[in-house]
Amino acid sequence: AQSVAQPEDQVNVAEGNPLTVKCTYSVSGNPYLFWYVQYPNRGLQFLLKYITGDNLVKGSYGFEAEFNKSQTSFHLKKPSALVSDSALYFCAVRDINDMRFGAGTRLTVKP
Amino acid sequence: KAGVTQTPRYLIKTRGQQVTLSCSPISGHRSVSWYQQTPGQGLQFLFEYFSETQRNKGNFPGRFSGRQFSNSRSEMNVSTLELGDSALYLCASSLNLGGAFFGQGTRLTVV
Numbered sequence: 420a421q422s423v424a425q426p427e428d429q430v431n432v433a434e435g436n437p438l439t440v441k442c443t444y445s446v447s448g449n450p451y452l453f454w455y456v457q458y459p460n461r462g463l464q465f466l467l468k469y470i471t472g473d474n475l476v477k478g479s480y481g482f483e484a485e486f487n488k489s490q491t492s493f494h495l496k497k498p499s500a501l502v503s504d505s506a507l508y509f510c511a512v513r514d515i516n517d518m519r520f521g522a523g524t525r526l527t528v529k530p
Numbered sequence: 531k532a533g534v535t536q537t538p539r540y541l542i543k544t545r546g547q548q549v550t551l552s553c554s555p556i557s558g559h560r561s562v563s564w565y566q567q568t569p570g571q572g573l574q575f576l577f578e579y580f581s582e583t584q585r586n587k588g589n590f591p592g593r594f595s596g597r598q599f600s601n602s603r604s605e606m607n608v609s610t611l612e613l614g615d616s617a618l619y620l621c622a623s624s625l626n627l628g629g630a631f632f633g634q635g636t637r638l639t640v641v
Binding site for chain 2 (some may be wrong): 453455460461462463464466468509513517518519520521522525
């Protein structure tokens, strides 16, 4: 069965600095990988996905993620963080059966 | 295109009661999944329906059930509510293995 891990509960960055939110996965076969963001009292919003193709995936709000097969990682990145990026971020992996989510990483961007 | 709609947004029930939550997927999406989100357990997969059939089921007791109608709308039912069932219940729709799009969720409080 597939699984996904987000090793950091909390990430703090200063506004304008680059940010990285880490994700590693375990799956048999080709992975379908996703990033979602959740704002307080809201559902999850889709940011980006990797199915196949270029290892660098660009998504919404200036976010991108790099798929690294050898390290089984799919880290979320943004070159310059905004205070409005502060939210809960979830990495997810999907196979034919279901979609599994990581525990989430709370990103706080300080002015 | 309208997003995923969940009703109601908020519910308060007492222990022992039952509750039914509703989810209308994005038009054309035939897959509907349900998740339970709690601070302690994170996002946990409940079940997935595709074309009125339950395709996958997570590790929840039989008190949790669901169904999907011919128009792809889905309902989730929880019987004999327990305090621990208090959570945000999220519904997501997708085009098979594509990224899932989430509704705003139903916040259930059991007292």
